[in-house]
Amino acid sequence: MIDIALFDEHKLVLEGISGLLSGITDIRIVLYCDNRDVLTEKLKSMQIHVLIMNMHDISVRNLNLIVQLNITIPKLKILIISVIDSEEIVLKTIKAGAKGFLGKDSDRSSLLEAIYTLRNGHDYYSKSITHLLLNRYISSLKADEMNQNTDIGNLSSRQIEILKLWGESYTNQEIADRFFISVRTVESHKNHIMQKLNLKSTVDMVKFAIKNNIIEI
């Protein structure tokens, strides 16, 4: 048996969703709520599996509600329903901690699917959302590839070694000790790196090293 809570500030929507779920034997709606202020308190006192929440807009209040619920009641899975399936709203709600999102392409069967999926501990996104996220991811993958391949190859292996340690906040002296060379030599290496890459400052050198996966953020 799955216990559901419904939250929306319009009672009509509550009734509509409620109707869609009537007749399902293993789904039970145990809370209807149209008041944001009492929602958290009520949810805290009950053992609810899935909260279905309608997102009319992407207000900070809504996002905060999701974040707060995830903190106070981690077991509760939040399923978002929204007619607005813009990238922004989807990404922000997921980041806030929603475990499912039903876009405007969803029907009764995908609602049920989503509830069962969330109950089983997995995420659920309707088709349109899936496409949207996927496109975004793919293009970010491709963008990644574009931004690779600067001229790390021009640096010698020694120079990269130095850069790597320096990028982990070692002092020149520590680097010198590690390689059994003089501090002045470490300085020379860094000078050469700066000249070779035409960098103006050490800040730029950090950025370069990060871009080229020489150091981790």
Place this chain on the structure above:
Amino acid sequence: MIDIALFDEHKLVLEGISGLLSGITDIRIVLYCDNRDVLTEKLKSMQIHVLIMNMHDISVRNLNLIVQLNITIPKLKILIISVIDSEEIVLKTIKAGAKGFLGKDSDRSSLLEAIYTLRNGHDYYSKSITHLLLNRYISSLKADEMNQNTDIGNLSSRQIEILKLWGESYTNQEIADRFFISVRTVESHKNHIMQKLNLKSTVDMVKFAIKNNIIEI
């Protein structure tokens, strides 16, 4: 009419795919190729819409082939078929420039769907691939969120201003001039930032600033 090329080093696979596509009136296989060395030349001399390529393994040769084809024949859409639908192979082929990927869950109808989708200029990924990519993206989104929210809020607006300029490789003197304050004050601000955030070096300060979107890479 869509013109297709098939590439695989095993002739059996070529015949198998060919069989799946026979009887489709608007799809025409115009090139069967089992030899990597002549593939590019033949493709260059023909006007082919979709290349179907079987990926037995994720070798550099295969990935390079995709990259090279995308450079020399940009109009050509590459559709990958593979029984290995590991994350690695999928991500790498997509990054290399493949426009579609059919995992082991695919059947004849999804092959057709993929061909038409690619011909229309869109990407196509079979269900298992879609799930795989989506999970990866979602977890990266959530990881992002985890790594956010360090204690940027503890920095005063003045301190952030200083950090921002310094992160763009301005010298202390330049920053001082811009704000009509002493160089020593700029130093003080940076000292306070380091103390407050418990940073050991300026390298760490750059990393902090990047993590918290104060400066761009």
Place this chain on the structure above:
DNA sequence: CTGAATTTACGTGTTACACGTAAGGGATTT
């Protein structure tokens, strides 16, 4: 083998950082 690049290193002057100290202002608390 020869020229170019790498690795090593120093000199000298400037800039940045570390750590402490401190005064004045604004906001909040007691």
Place this chain on the structure above:
DNA sequence: AAATCCCTTACGTGTAACACGTAAATTCAG
């Protein structure tokens, strides 16, 4: 009203890092 906390400003002093030039030994490729 006084005490407290934080922010902004600033200095003193010593150390570390950087800028720029120079240079020798080594390595590497044409």
